[in-house]
Amino acid sequence: MRSAWTASNSAAEILRERRLRTISVAERNASATPFAMVVVRECAHMPEGSGRPLGRTLIRGGSLFDGTGTKAHPADLLIESDRIVEIAPSGVFDGRAVASTIDARGMTVLPGLIDAHIHVGREPDHDGRLYLDAGVTSARDTGGVLDNLRALRARALAGEWIGPRLRICGPLIDGAPTVWPAAMSFIVGEEGDGRNAVDQLAGKVDQIKIYSGVGPELVREIVARARDYGIPTTGDLAATRASEAIDAGIAGLEHASVAYADIVPVELQVSMRIFHEQSPAIWRRERNKGQAATDPSGPDARRLARQLADSGAWFDPTLVVLERLASLADPAVIEAPEVALATPAAQKMWAERVAGRKSAWTEADYATAHRAFEVELAFVGEAIAAGATILVGSDAPNPFVVPGWSLHRELELLVRAGLTPLQALTRATSGNATALGIAHMVGTLRPGKLADVLIVEGDPFADIRATRNVRHVLQGGVVRHSAVAVPARA
Ligand SMILES: [Zn+2]
Known part of the structure; x- marks a missing residue:
């Protein structure tokens, strides 16, 4: 053996x-x-x-x-x-x-278990085993290099790759400047680009992921074109508000943080420009301040929670990655036992993130980050109470989001947010299977x-x-x- x-x-x-x-x-x-x-x-x-x-x-x-x-x-x-x-x-x-x-x-x-939000990492043979060891037998890759993902699926079919059954979104459809490398992004900017992007991806992907730089008009264009093909769309959005995307008919929304532009008072919001012109650590630090001061049960938050529920859009909060990114100084996160299961290369990259964060953040900034995360968690509670369709996803392998094991943390956090264990496990199995289009099999x-x-x-x-x-x-x-x-x- x-x-x-x-x-x-x-x-x-x-x-x-x-x-x-x-x-x-x-x-x-x-x-x-x-x-x-x-x-x-x-x-x-x-x-x-x-x-x-x-x-x-x-x-x-x-x-x-x-x-x-x-x-x-x-x-x-x-x-x-x-x-x-x-x-x-x-x-x-x-x-x-x-x-x-x-x-x-x-x-x-x-x-x-099914993880609704992963990215196949650089060492899929190692990570594939981690998912299965943790009981995660299916997953949706929500953004990556299309050729790599299709090659991996072919290897899986041939019995050469051991890992979760994969549903894929392929490249992120994003606006310029992009956050991620060009190979995993499909850049749109002008009218018609959204339709073209969907035409290029149709037949090659299971779902389409719309990313933070895409504005409302192009979101509408992409969602409408994808609907013509019968391809579900999901979004991790910043230049478009979650409420606008739901109005456009988007099928799902990724990360509790997607609520930011709807629920944080406008005067407290910061622009993505800080991310590109200064640094991700400074952008996150400034963003946390406004979010920490936001009422997660205020009228704007309740309106969005109600809209999520009424539309039936999937809401995939990925609380575990938000918790990890808010806690990059916390030994409970950076020394968690499962971290040792990640590849040495991943552990090295994650340690660099911890160091980068330390150079830009004070003690007070870490405390603010914790409060900002609690606001996100409480907003998920509002969405649950309103009856939103929750998905269970991890966003592995982001820093300290260990493939497979992080989905167990996501279940724990969703229970903290308001799901019963029975509801959380139903969402992570039949609920995710329906959203991924695999309920006929698993x-x-x-x-x-x-x-x-x-x-x-x-x-x-x-x-x-x-x-x-x-x-x-x-x-x-x-x-x-x-x-x-x-x-x-x-
Ligand atoms: Zn992701």
């Missing part, structure tokens, strides 16, 4: 030994968490990473959450090849001939669906942090598991 890990960390060595070992990281987290250890477990009867389904498999004795929003209940699950074939009350399948049995007593059986545990299954120890409906206690992950009936539990913060 080959190790699932390419990073040189202690977990890798222990996996190769094919033995159960427990690595305590209690020194780092003793008071912060009930899951203060990293457990690495290998199951001798289940070949991990062989790429072949297990044959007829029984998942027995667990509490089953089928992803539809109904409560978990004791049930057994029968898998044949890559599909779920039957679900029945506990014990009904006992005595049937099966090739393997997964003992799920004391565990919760869920659909594989997102629920139902006969006929692909066997994308996450099995965790404990009851995440009592404590959402239990989703981190990953014990088994199946993707299309193939075991993709290495049972690494990464502790939660309190």
